[in-house]
Amino acid sequence: MLLSFKTVYATVMVYSSTFSQSLYESENFVDNDFFRNSKRIMMQSLLEKEEALLKETKYQLLKYRAKEYNLLKSYSSLMKMINKGKLPNDLTIDEICASQPNLIIKSQIECHRYYNCSSANSSQNNWQWNQELPFWLSKYKYECRYPYLFSEETLRCENYTIVKCGSRYEAKWECEYKQYQYECRSPSCIPCDLSFHSCYNLPNGIWPFPERPNYITYIKCENYRKIDAGACSIDSLWGVQTFPFMGQCVQLFAIPKSYNPNGELPSCTEKDDGNYQFPVRYCNGYYVCKNGFASAVKCPNNTVFDSVKKICKADGHCVH
Template sequence: MFSFLILISFNTALLQEIYETNAKEYDLIIDFKHTLDYYINECQQDLKKEKMRNYKIYQETNKHLLNVLEKIKILNTFAALLPPNISCSVNDMLILPHPEECQLYYNCSVIYSIIPKQMEQHLMECDYPNLFSLETNRCDNFRKVACKTRREIKDKCKYRLMIQSFWSPEPCLLSFPSCDNKTDGLHEHGVKKPSPYFMICDGERFLREGFCPVDPTWNTRSFPYNGRCLSSFEIPRDKYSYGKLPSCAGKTNGSYQFLELPCDAFYKCQNGHAKATKCPENSQFDQDSGACQIGAICP
């Protein structure tokens, strides 16, 4: 019994020692955490101060830059009022619009040793169909540019660099026809006509030319008409020299045979308007029904 009491007393002392040791370690951990929090807070405060200092430097620099830009703008505005040769002598980095033509501009950094025909010193021209923008001070898409009092040239052959490339307008128009007063889309070629050649217009500007293919339904050459490539049998003969669609003038509503294709096609008149129809394979035009029929007898 005595030995048991000694054992209990020993364990109690041991537990007390362990508790005191752990308490000291816990106090050390708490102290370390407080110290760490303090330094973290100090660092955060220093960062805020540095950020504010840098922001003030940024504000001052930006303000100075804006003042410089405003002075440059005033200088450029003044220089732009002078003739180009004088303006460029004031500032050889100036880029100025041409006062009359919207596709032209002056680049003071460009100096010709031999001035090209149709041009003058420092004068440059936007690539067709671009125009020079007063907003961006560079060549831009013609739909984004407001020419205001400057003349807006729409024909490629009237751009100055194109004029100097051809000895007369006719060869230029053969390759780059005019789309003046044309709607957007496909049109008969302005020069190569009547023919299968067509041109694509956008904003009264010529984009490209093309060649109508053979129509697979009619197995004949197609031609540009009403914004599409159509078989000659679908084009009125009184509207186009290659057209083969007869007129319905004076004819009652109904179906009629083509003289050139009496069996496998017909045209229908409706209130004076004609529309061509090609019969499907293995069928022919039936006069009685006025439609294509398999097994129909063609007279």
């Protein structure tokens, strides 16, 4: 009886193990089939995306080649006109644009102007200006916004710092741009040369307005162009007003009175080298004469210029 039970138990265990193994293999087969299908779907999706990308790339390449071909054809025709003596200018550009409707070309003499035969060229709108009569002889003539210039390389108006003008005239003042002259059309309008100050012949830096040389207001020049305007502030160290002087805002005790009546730096002509009190009795600083030249010196904190000992002292006696 015992032997029979063991035999039955062993048979059950073998069957159970065999069934479990069969079930595991069946489930594993299903899982593998699922992952194979997922990978196949994923690969198909990737291939479709790559195919779409290739089609788009091919389309853009053909489009670029067509544009390049048309451009070359356009400039080939233009060169034929030029060889016949028909240079692009205000008088010939209308005829040239009639046969070359996509042409964009520089002005031969002015770096801030160009010709645009296509009225659909909206990419330039931020930095271009075009006006019909009375200024332009042709509707195809355009002008960059100040201080932009026309680039031969990009065929766009670009910042003047990256444009090579070559032999073309390089305008550096607003009043050389027609747009600023056009905006002044009423009898009460202030003339351009009074509204926009020129930086021609001025080094980089801050300079007073020509008509107000002794005021705190200034124009800021860079590469002979006006790039900013403003007013000098109070000097935090000296506690006094600053004025435009030698390219920057300078506190009034460092500005020679001979340069600006608002300045308080005396002349050292016929004075011995040494320290001197400012004539206005400013006690928080003094000026130094050396070899006939004057310079301002600020006393350290909590000190004043001693009128007798000629140095800055904590308990200095300054004659007011």
